Structures are given as C-alpha cells and as structure tokens.
C-alpha cells in the first residue's frame with residue numbers, strides 16, 4: 001500500500017477521535033466523497049455546457065447543468081456558476097469581472113474577520129492590484145454601519161466585497177445594500193461560512209440585497225472543496241451582462257478546465273441541503289454555538305460581541321493575558337482542534353493573536369447537541385485554566401522558541417492527555433457520517 005493511504009487512514013482516525021471545532025471545517029457525506037473520487041476526475045471540459053472546447057462532454061454537460069439548476073432553485077437566483085476552483089478564486093474572478101486594476105474596492109479587514117481576498121493590503125491579489133480601502137469593528141467588536149457609510153461616501157468604492165470568517169453576529173445586509181446603492185457600488189456578499197445557515201433560515205439572507213453572492217461549498221454547505229458565484233435578480237437587473245461577465249472571468253479569465261468531480265459533489269451537496277433534515281441541521285448548529293457560548297461565559301471567559309448569532313464564537317483571551325497560540329496548542333493535545341484568531345483591535349500580530357475561534361458545524365454533523373456542548377465547554381475551561389501560567393514572551397524574537405519548547409513540554413502532559421481520552425470516548429458515541 002502506498003504510504004499515502006496509510007496517512008489517509010491516520011487522518012481519518014484523527015478526524016474521528018478529536019473534536020473538529022474549526023468553524024470552516026465540516027464532514028462531507030459519503031456520496032459527496034464518492035463523487036469527488038470518481039472517474040469524473042479524468043475528463044477535460046473547458047468551456048460551458050453546449051459550448052466546450054473538447055469532445056466527449058455530453059454527460060459532463062448534464063452534470064454541470066444539474067448542479068447549476070440545483071443552485072438556482074435552492075437560492076432562487078437567475079444565475080449560478082459552479083466552476084470556481086475554491087472560494088479565493090471565486091472572489092478574484094468577481095473582481096476580474098467587475099473592476100479594473102486601480103479601481104477602489106472595499107471590504108472588512110482581515111484582523112476583524114474579513115478574508116484575504118477582500119482587499120487585504122500589499123500581499124494579496126485583491127490588495128495589490130486595486131485601491132483597497134478597508135473597515136474594521138468598533139471597540140465592542142461590532143460593525144459600525146454609520147462609520148462604514150461615511151467611509152463609503154468618502155472613498156466611493158466601485159465594489160464592496162463583504163463577508164467574514166470570524167464575526168460572531170449576523171450581518172445587516174439591508175443596511176449594507178443601502179450603503180452600496182447610495183453610491184451605485186456593486187455589493188458582493190461572500191457567504192462562504194454561513195451559506196448553510198442561510199439555507200436553514202437561521203442567518204440573514206443576502207440574496208435580495210446583494211448583486212452577487214459568492215460562497216465556498218465545503219464549509220456549512222458540507223460539499224466538496226469548491227465554490228459558486230451566484231447572481232441575484234437585483235444584480236442582473238443592474239447589469240443584464242452580469243452572468244456573461246462572470247462566465248468570462250472564470251474562463252478564459254482565470255481558470256482552465258473545471259473540476260468535474262467537484263461539480264458533481266457540489267450538485268449532491270445542494271440536493272442534500274434542499275431537505276428539511278438539512279434545515280434542522282442548520283438550526284442545531286446555531287443552537288449548539290449558543291449553548292457553547294453561554295457555558296463559556298458562565299465559566300468566566302470573555303467572548304467577542306459577548307456571544308454568537310451564528311455557528312462560531314471568538315474567545316477574547318486578553319483578560320487572561322493568554323496567547324491564542326498557547327491555548328490552541330494545548331487544546332489540540334487535549335483532542336480539541338480549534339484555531340487561534342485575532343480579536344477586534346488586537347494589538348498582537350496575526351501570527352500571535354489574542355483570541356481563539358470555535359465553531360460547531362462539524363460537531364453538529366456528528367449529531368452532538370447542547371448537552372455535549374456543555375461538556376466540551378467544561379474541557380475547554382479546564383485546559384485554559386491549566387495553561388494560565390504560560391505567558392507568551394513580550395519580546396517578539398523569543399516567541400517562536402518559547403512555543404516550540406511549550407509544545408514539546410505539553411505533548412506528553414498527563415492532564416491534557418487525560419482530557420483527550422475523555423474526548424475520544426465522547427467521539428466514539430458520535431461516529432463520523
């Protein structure tokens with residue numbers, strides 16, 4: 001057996017025996033995984049259904065058309081493209097379609113939960129080739145719509161690309177649309193994290209407010225790694241050429257052949273999402289996040305925005321003078337896999353942020369409910385309490401050495417491993433689908 005298969009087995013075991021609490025992660029169904037690993041991977045099909053650059057695409061055309069129809073039907077939109085390779089290419093393609101190099105674009109800054117592709121300065125495509133202006137959060141960690149409005153009036157962006165990976169509260173899409181419309185800007189909602197919650201009706205829908213909605217398909221949607229670009233009725237009304245512009249931006253603009261195996265997986269996940277069972281799932285994701293938040297608050301932790309209205313929450317570790325790195329590393333040893341994250345107005349750099357981000361989509365897929373969230377909160381509180389003495393050095397150059405030493409110290413720590421074995425017992429009761 002190829003060593004790779006041994007490693008896949010190991011990864012499967014890890015995913016089964018630990019708590020997957022990174023909010024962007026989830027477990028795709030067996031059907032989705034089968035489609036992705038199917039013979040569809042063998043076929044080239046540059047172009048679109050009925051107008052491909054290669055022969056032999058009759059069946060691929062049917063698959064892609066079905067995926068598009070399912071997306072249009074589920075989101076009630078006039079246009080869907082399922083070819084973007086992933087969320088980042090999808091956003092780049094939207095920019096390529098609608099703005100010129102040097103044009104002003106606007107988005108939520110990375111440190112406040114925006115994505116790299118929303119105009120993060122200097123080091124990204126979106127930040128380097130466009131005049132990117134960004135907004136942050138207020139002192140309480142909330143979006144300040146008045147301030148965004150004022151900034152928009154001043155900067156006059158041509159396009160606003162807005163979405164988040166860490167904002168625990170719901171977006172007010174109506175207000176954002178009023179702001180964008182007041183200057184005639186494109187409003188693109190990046191719903192990557194929350195698309196499954198929107199389907200379930202437990203998160204505000206951007207579909208009547210934005211012109212375009214982009215989304216990954218592998219997060220709360222539970223599909224394969226990929227993305228969609230959806231044009232709303234409002235978007236097509238603003239510019240009837242919008243669908244053609246998006247099509248062209250994807251190919252020939254930025255991509256070659258679509259990943260047909262992924263397209264099939266997306267089609268399956270859309271069908272799976274168009275069910276009452278999925279809506280129940282989405283509702284439970286939010287209920288679980290709320291239960292987790294309230295248990296952590298009861299345990300004395302500080303949360304950004306004091307709680308959550310979605311699938312994720314961010315613990316602010318500043319009152320404990322703890323580093324996100326120390327906490328995330330320790331939780332991993334305890335079988336709880338989360339990630340460190342910046343908190344609003346974090347004075348620490350993104351590599352050593354002061355927060356911890358936790359999400360419930362994957363745990364909920366395994367069938368865990370509020371009761372399990374309480375138990376998990378207890379473990380998290382215990383771990384945080386246990387590592388309280390370990391402060392990240394003030395001197396930046398001393399940090400990496402400290403964390404390395406810390407990691408090797410805790411890797412065999414009896415207390416943390418004890419929690420890991422309790423975690424494993426819980427996981428065995430909730431098998432991965």
Ligand SMILES: *Cc1c(COP(=O)(O)O)cnc(C)c1O
Pocket residue numbers: 024086087088089091115117163164165190191192193216226
């Ligand atoms: C995950 C995510 C992306 C990027 O998706 P990739 O598939 O990792 O490229 C973009 N925007 C938001 C808001 C995301 O959450």
